[in-house]
Amino acid sequence: MSQQNIGNGTPLDQARIAWMALTLTPGMGPTRINRAVKALGAAENLFDASLTELEATGMPAQSAQFIFDGKAREIAEDEIHKVTEAGGSILTQQDAAYPDRLREIYDPPAVLWVRGNAELLARPGIAVVGTRHPSPYGTGMAEMLSRDLANRRLVILSGMARGVDTAAHKGAIEAGGKTVAVWGTGIDVIYPKENKKLAENIVASGGTIISEYPLGTFPAPQNFPIRNRILSGMSVGVLVIEAAEYSGTRITARLAMEQNRDVYAVPGNVTNKNAWGPNTLIKQGAKLTATWEDVWEDLPSHIRRQLEDEISAASGGESKITEAASLFSNKPLPEQEQMVLDRLKHDESVQLDDLIEQLEAELGSAEIFTALFELELAGRIRQLPGKNYVRSF
Secondary structure (H helix, E strand, O other), X not given: OXXXXXXXXXXXXXXXXXXXXXXXXXXXXXXXXXXXXXXXXXXXXXXXXXXXXXXXXXXXXXXXHHHHOOHHHHHXXXXXXXXXXXXXXXXXXXXXXXXXXXXXXXXXOOEEEEEEOHHHHHOOEEEEEEOOOOOHHHHHHHHHHHHHHHHOOOEEEEOOOOOHHHHHHHHHHHOOOOEEEEOOOOOOOOOOXXXXXXXXXXHHOXXXXXXXXXXOOOOOOOHHHHHHHHHXXXXXXXXXXXXXXXXXXXXXXXXXXXOOOEEEEOOOOOOOHHHHHHHXXXXXXXXXXXXXXXXXXXXXXXXXXXXXXHHHHHOOOOOOOOOOOOOOOOOOOOHHHHXXXXXXOOOOOEEHHXXXXXXXXXXXXXXXXXXXXXXXXXXXXXXXXXXXXXXXX
């Protein structure tokens, strides 16, 4: 681990400073940076190059001057020290812990800013993406599938946006699994702000927050479509849950196809505009996904074997992979709870007053309140704002 995490007191080496310097140089993006490093022979040769040699790599003249004048090195060293002081770390393409799958894409980030467990980035993962305004059905499916896949040791990757992303991260954490959030801001700028607690939970549970943007980067709209290539690039496959026709999720799915990643989609109600994305993807060949098995059976065989071996080892030698296919016990519910549950749906909430009206000939309001309380406690239903109820999955 001599140079994997600069937060451990390891002296800064020339190569890591050079990668950071290139990243922070105006006019340089991932493609130009990789071309420059290739032309120089190694990143650490950056600071010994003449102005002519720098320009010969194909970088803009202003970028070459910025590096030659020593400005790039100065801000690179400053940024690395700030990351260390903030408890973070960086990964360059030269580091062993830099995820191999991400190296394969056309324009991998030269540097990743990291909070949390950097080693997690090398593990097999599924990116779960979707609308910021999901239906109860979309939220429930995101939580359920993320929980079930994380329970089988797949890392859940998402962007920590409102809606489907948030539900995916929460589902993975609930399962005791691991999740990675890819941000379009600096790793010190939480967005949206209401997800501050979620960000803390991701790191506290052994998960990771990463970004290709320097500390202090604010949530500029253009950052998020750009970061989507990291989500798809790091993953084995991308799972789409509710997305409108024109959305960032559509971009992520397209990138996944270009990067030769598997695409999975949860079918939706055709009257819901957010069903357009997954339903169209299914038409185009994405794997229709209803349960974790639909993803699991499609995984590359070597990844599935790796995960099965880990599950077997964790359970004392007997694989538990077929267990927990049902989230709930098969034990019959009490009659009153079953009557209430039968009136609730997965994809549409029922308001309390409407529920009482539907059941007034069979149950009193006190019996309904008690049944709702027991069902919610058992995780079979969820209460939404305004005393609305939906089935869990």
